[in-house]
Amino acid sequence: MLINHDFSRRVTIALDEYHWVRSPQGGVDRVMLDRIGGEQARATSIVRYLPQTSFPQHIHPAGEEILVLEGEFSEGEQNYPAGWYLRNPPGSLHQPNSTPGTLLFVKLGQMSDDEKRPLRINTRDTANWIEEKGSSVCQLFENDHESVCLMRLASGALLVTPLLLGGAEILIMQGCLIEGNSIHGEGSWIRIPAGQQMAFIAEKEHTLLYLKKGHLPLRQESQP
Structure with a gap:
């Protein structure tokens, strides 16, 4: 899958231009801002979890960057309300979920191999x-x-x-x-x-x- 994959071109997507697509995982929808690949992709997305949504435990071979925009995002039993910024380095394992629901800005597969440590920052x-x-x-x-x-x-x-x-x-x-x-x-x-x-x-x-x-x-x- 290729979406806005030519990085020599400028791209602007306004809120009223969001195109929500269902994820293979039930209860999760996303707006694909740019993407190269299938489910294992280099991707930038807005991701929405409905309440009581959970993903199976999985690995991100090239890392994942998350900014919690609304609600509360959880990894296992660790909870991150709106305003938290997370970086999961290449090869890291997690089990994401949300009890109240959440809206995220997510970047997949875009980290360098020299990133080794998870990062958690409360921007509030x-x-x-x-x-x-x-x-x-x-x-x-x-x-x-x-x-x-x-x-x-x-x-x-x-x-x-x-x-x-x-x-x-x-x-x-x-x-x-x-x-x-x-x-x-x-x-x-x-x-x-x-x-x-x-x-x-x-x-x-x-x-x-x-x-x-x-x-x-x-x-x-x-x-x-």
């Missing part, structure tokens, strides 16, 4: 945030391949970068971003290819973003 803990020029940043992860953070922007704040060597990816969790004559609202997912610039203005106070940079390949990938 104020101790994890740093003020930067009127806005604030919660740094989630950084290595030679990528940088991941949440950003909370004041109204009118600029999000501008020069040429992005490894591209960028944004999920607008709250608020809006203005780009030229366009307004990107809450729930919008934006993927900016390597070699392009990023220039946005926060329209609303406390605009909240997931931002990943440096991780996009320079060339189109093909299906394995």
Whole structure:
């Protein structure tokens, strides 16, 4: 399966453009933002668990990144309410479930082999945030391949970068971003290819973003 697999192309998907697809696992639906492969895929998705949903225990050979957007996500008996960020390294084993239901932003099969340790960050803990020029940043992860953070922007704040060597990816969790004559609202997912610039203005106070940079390949990938 190939969905938005050409990483040299910019992609923008607004909330009202979400196309929900049933997962083979009952009680789980997903919006496939980009995907290369079948059930063992390199994929970026919005995933929704209905209440009382459970997955069988399974391994992610190339890792999994999760941001809990709503509800509560669980691994075994460990619970992660909205705001938690998780990284499960390549080869890790888990048994995901949700009692009340949950909405997740999930990236599969995109980690480097040198990631060895699980990571858990509560982004609603104020101790994890740093003020930067009127806005604030919660740094989630950084290595030679990528940088991941949440950003909370004041109204009118600029999000501008020069040429992005490894591209960028944004999920607008709250608020809006203005780009030229366009307004990107809450729930919008934006993927900016390597070699392009990023220039946005926060329209609303406390605009909240997931931002990943440096991780996009320079060339189109093909299906394995």
